[in-house]
Amino acid sequence: MSQLRVERILFATDFLESSRLALDYAVAVAHHFKAHIVLLHAIELSPPAEEAEAITERPCLTRKAAQQRLDAFAAGLRRNGLAVETRVEDGSPCQVILDAVDALRPDLLVLGVHGVHRGIGHLLIGSNAEKILLSVSCPTLSVGAHVLAGIDLRLRLKEVLYCSDLTPQAAAAVPYALRLGEEFNVPVRVCHLAPPHQDSEEALKLVQQYCNALRETAPAIAEAWCRPAFHRRHGFAIGEILRLAKTAHAGLIVLGIHAETQLARHLHTSLAYQLLTRAVCPVLSIRAGPQSG
Secondary structure (H helix, E strand, O other), X not given: OOOOOOOEEEEEOOOOHHHHHHHHHHHHHHHHHOOEEEEEEEEOOOHHHHHHHHHHOOOOHHHHHHHHHHHHHHHHHHHOOOOEEEEEEEOOHHHHHXXXXXXXXXXXXXXXXXXXXXXXXXXXXXXXXXXXXXXXXXXXXXXXXXXOOOOOOOOOOOOEEEEEOOOHHHHHHHHHHHHHHHHHOOOEEEEEEOOXXXXXXXXXXXXXXXXXXXXXXXXXXXXHHHOHHHHHHOEEOHHHHHHHHHHOOOOEEEEXXXXXXXXXXXXXXXXXXXXXHHOOOOEEEEEEOOOOO
């Protein structure tokens, strides 16, 4: 299996607390892989501020303040021996991030995903984060609202938890999970969102299609991974998956994100959505396109 390469990391920040924790993870990953970090912040100026900049040919107070905060982050990272670049770009956060990914071609995007509470125990991720995760072309490390603080600069993982919804698109994340297991010399645990009526003919067909996709996506994996019986034994309800990630002290969850149609480009009830909003460890998501055919 080819070596995992992470040479450039794009870290997008809105300066909220969730972004600060995400920065800790971005730094730990950069330190491990000796990667270059690009710190990115998006600003949306009011028309008067834009006009003032055009007339004076000087940055407005909002731009200056954002640049100063990025510079302060950068100074701390450089003291840890990291190569850092800062960017303050105009536009909506979502579009700025997507444009930066297209322009810079990072190996990894790191985001702090802060949720909005809607009633007891229910958490929604922002529309910006959702659109980014469903559109971005590179792997994305999301640090959610429940991720535990205290990450060490020397990134140590005890286990990688690979999760899927048994769709063929989810198989795209398997090579990343296996490479991370090799990189950190830790086991890769497999678990799947158990389909309803998993002994039905439809469920068996779903698992078989998934196994076929695995053979194409990661031909070097053990043959056991390509057997339907293997995956049926590793099927769990979402609550069980979350408990497994917590009790097994998984340092990272890896999964594939996909949108089957333009009308269905929402995470809301998916496995990915549940993990992003409730997991106590970061989630590495690999976006796959619609299933062909």
